[in-house]
Amino acid sequence: DSGVTQTPKHLITATGQRVTLRCSPRSGDLSVYWYQQSLDQGLQFLIHYYNGEERAKGNILERFSAQQFPDLHSELNLSSLELGDSALYFCASSAQGGGSSGSTIYFGEGSWLTVV
């Protein structure tokens, strides 16, 4: 158990709908990262938050948004869903957020999203 908790584990929804994925980082970790894993794209970085502030954006669609709350949990919002958004979405956390940090980034079990 990595200590990173993601809910829901599985989600099936229709095109055009909106879903929210939730992540609780490891106790004490200030950084939260979101990744998308699909068969054809591999592991793609979406967004990084550190202590409530957005640090970096990757290949995140405009239909997607995220935030990190004062209690450090994070939510990834996916709207106007398309079939191609079906993927495994990972949340990860680490104690620190900089590139000079050797702290390990731990991943949750992921949220499986299927858009039908």
Place this chain on the structure above:
Amino acid sequence: AQSVAQPEDQVNVAEGNPLTVKCTYSVSGNPYLFWYVQYPNRGLQFLLKYITGDNLVKGSYGFEAEFNKSQTSFHLKKPSALVSDSALYFCAVRESGNTGKLIFGQGTTLQVKP
């Protein structure tokens, strides 16, 4: 730009034999390198990392990795493979700068046959 390459999509090895999963990297400055494993329908599990120091890093489940600066490689190794080691393995480098996000290779499927 920093990048990681895993040249093999799949590695096949017999149980009891040594295994190697290859990874090469391209970074500016000192690399922070990681290996993760993903079992079917599971999340990414941290195996080991290289930050500094000894070039041979030991990790979970009997895995180790050798950092080679001159060859810009960080190959994952295990002296004796188990069928239960069959999984998808990812090498990653931590990006320098403000975010420190992980940049992943495309993954290598390890198949250990009895």
